[in-house]
Amino acid sequence: MRVTTGLLAAGVVLIAGAGCARPTATPSATPSSSAGTPTHRPGDQPSNYADNNRWKQRQELSAADRSLAEDVAARIRPQLDRLRATGDLSPGSVRDVLLGAGMAPADVVALPIPTPWWWTAPQPPAGALFAIHIGQTGCVVGDLRPERVLVEVKGVAAEFGCLEPVTH
Numbered sequence: 001m002r003v004t005t006g007l008l009a010a011g012v013v014l015i016a017g018a019g020c021a022r023p024t025a026t027p028s029a030t031p032s033s034s035a036g037t038p039t040h041r042p043g044d045q046p047s048n049y050a051d052n053n054r055w056k057q058r059q060e061l062s063a064a065d066r067s068l069a070e071d072v073a074a075r076i077r078p079q080l081d082r083l084r085a086t087g088d089l090s091p092g093s094v095r096d097v098l099l100g101a102g103m104a105p106a107d108v109v110a111l112p113i114p115t116p117w118w119w120t121a122p123q124p125p126a127g128a129l130f131a132i133h134i135g136q137t138g139c140v141v142g143d144l145r146p147e148r149v150l151v152e153v154k155g156v157a158a159e160f161g162c163l164e165p166v167t168h
Contacts, residue, residue, distance in 0.1 A: 060137070060155055061137050061138050061153070061154075061155045062135070062136065062137050062138075064135060065134055065135035065136060065137045065138035066138065066153065068134050068135050068138060069134040069135075069138035069139065069140050069153040070153055072101070072103070072132060072134060072140050073140045073151045073152075073153050075101050076097065076098060076101050076132075076140070076151065077149065077151050079097045079100070079101060080094070080097060080142075080144055080149045080151065081149050083097055083144065084144055084145075084146075084148075084149050087146075089126050089127045089128055089144050089145065089146065090128060091110040091111055091112055091128040091129075091130075092110070093128075094110040094128040094130050094144055095108060095110035095130070098110065098130060098132060103132050107132055107133040107134070108130070108131075108132055109129075109130065109131045109132075109162070109163050110128050110129070110130045111128065111129050111130075111163070112124065112127070112128060112129075113125040113126070113127040113128065113129060113143065113145065114129075125145075126145065126146050127143055127144050127145035127146065128143065128144050129141075129142075129143045129163065130142060130143065130144070130163075131162035131163035132162065133156065133162050136156075137155050137156055138153065138154075138155065138156065139153070139154045139155065139156050139162035140152070140153055140154075140162075141154055141162055141163060
């Protein structure tokens with residue numbers, strides 16, 4: 001029994017010690033942060049990053065669609081600000097505001113704010129995401145939350161349209 005315990009203890013020491021070795025830095029080595037992980041410089045990306053994220057690429061807005069989308073954004077912003085001031089952040093109310101501003105029902109999406117995976121509160125986050133398809137290439141997207149109203153003009157994406165799907 002004594003020999004087995006000694007061998008086991010020696011194995012634990014060897015295994016524990018294996019994690020202590022660190023390579024020595026050379027002048028050509030990548031700089032490291034104090035945590036021992038590589039420091040990333042701007043532009044550092046995996047070789048397949050562009051291919052893996054191509055589905056997110058939005059089209060360039062035509063001049064006509066940009067003008068229409070900016071006009072819509074300017075018209076709906078004050079209405080969404082008023083809605084936020086009342087405390088009504090529901091997707092249905094946001095949709096009503098967008099339709100009331102003259103948007104076609106088929107061009108409007110309003111959804112609840114997605115619950116993040118880390119969310120621990122008993123209630124889901126308050127607010128709504130929205131998207132409006134404008135012309136051929138335009139979108140007005142944003143959200144309504146207790147702390148803000150966000151309204152942005154963007155191009156449409158071939159993979160998902162105006163409202164980017166929630167991934168994480």
